[in-house]
Amino acid sequence: MERPDFFTLKNGEKAKLPFTEKEYNQRVNKLRTSMEKNNFENPKQEIEWLLCDLLNYKRVDLYVNFEEIVSPSKLKLLREWIKKRLKRMPLQYITGNTEFYGKKFFLNKDVLIPRPETERLVEISLECIKQTNNPKVLEVGTGSGCISISLALERKDAQILSIDISENALKKAKENVEYHKTKNVSLSKVDILNDLPEGKYDMLISNPPYISYDEMQTIMVDVKDFEPELALTDFKDGLQFYARLSDIGPLLIKKNGWMLLEVGINDHSKKVVNLFQSKGFKDIDLLTDYNNNKRVLRVKI
Numbered sequence: 001m002e003r004p005d006f007f008t009l010k011n012g013e014k015a016k017l018p019f020t021e022k023e024y025n026q027r028v029n030k031l032r033t034s035m036e037k038n039n040f041e042n043p044k045q046e047i048e049w050l051l052c053d054l055l056n057y058k059r060v061d062l063y064v065n066f067e068e069i070v071s072p073s074k075l076k077l078l079r080e081w082i083k084k085r086l087k088r089m090p091l092q093y094i095t096g097n098t099e100f101y102g103k104k105f106f107l108n109k110d111v112l113i114p115r116p117e118t119e120r121l122v123e124i125s126l127e128c129i130k131q132t133n134n135p136k137v138l139e140v141g142t143g144s145g146c147i148s149i150s151l152a153l154e155r156k157d158a159q160i161l162s163i164d165i166s167e168n169a170l171k172k173a174k175e176n177v178e179y180h181k182t183k184n185v186s187l188s189k190v191d192i193l194n195d196l197p198e199g200k201y202d203m204l205i206s207n208p209p210y211i212s213y214d215e216m217q218t219i220m221v222d223v224k225d226f227e228p229e230l231a232l233t234d235f236k237d238g239l240q241f242y243a244r245l246s247d248i249g250p251l252l253i254k255k256n257g258w259m260l261l262e263v264g265i266n267d268h269s270k271k272v273v274n275l276f277q278s279k280g281f282k283d284i285d286l287l288t289d290y291n292n293n294k295r296v297l298r299v300k301i
Contacts, residue, residue, distance in 0.1 A: 031082055038086055046091060050081050053095040088221045101150040105176050110168035111144040112231040117289040118207055121262050122150045124287055124296055125205050128258040132202050133157065138252060140192050140206035143231055145173030145185065147205060152182040163190040163197055166230055193244050200254050207262040208241035209234050238264065242272050246279045250301055259299040269294045
């Protein structure tokens with residue numbers, strides 16, 4: 001007797017019988033071919049990213065557990081995800097989450113996708129407040145809240161105010177705050193270009209919009225068409241937020257406190273340094289990220 005292709009689960013859903021490693025590879029290769037035809041650089045890696053999220057696996061589990069049952073509903077969802085990716089929607093928006101500083105964060109198109117290099121901003125900030133008890137921290141432009149929450153998890157004694165101009169971004173940050181149970185993070189809607197939050201802080205940290213309007217016309221479709229413009233560009237020269245922060249920094253940060261800002265690559269970092277020097281700041285450093293690019297501006301007040 002031939003074995004059936006499907007059997008019925010307890011909930012009534014039909015499920016695919018365990019497939020072999022060869023069959024698994026055939027499935028992945030078929031989807032990969034479709035992505036290769038659309039000029040994706042790492043289609044197999046991207047498909048495995050989606051599969052890992054779909055099945056709640058680590059990458060190695062895809063090969064170790066290839067005999068696991070995969071339901072038709074999940075296979076259908078994977079095909080839907082691939083269709084979205086073929087339209088260049090970022091993987092993180094497709095799955096609705098990503099990893100940052102070793103932790104899971106929920107995302108949608110109202111917030112910027114955290115980049116691995118921004119983890120360096122967290123590392124440097126933790127070093128800056130290492131000797132400060134009960135530090136007060138201000139994050140400008142919190143987005144998903146990943147920076148503030150990562151700090152809060154590492155420094156339980158810190159009191160962190162995370163501000164953003166976008167109400168929708170703050171809703172997503174609130175979801176992440178609640179998920180990680182970081183009661184030492186507060187959220188507030190503030191337009192930093194026109195208003196100031198109350199209080200004085202030991203550190204101000206920010207990954208502000210730094211792509212210029214002209215550069216926005218040339219960036220990759222995955223970013224331009226899906227990530228929020230408010231989090232990417234100042235619609236001018238990419239320096240507007242740095243100019244504002246250089247003006248208000250001394251008003252918001254305690255003496256001997258710190259300002260830590262992510263900056264763009266190439267000449268953008270030099271322009272930011274020149275801007276701060278023109279405002280009279282003396283204690284300025286440009287620190288490298290994991291790719292040895294100078295991406296973090298550290299200013300002592």
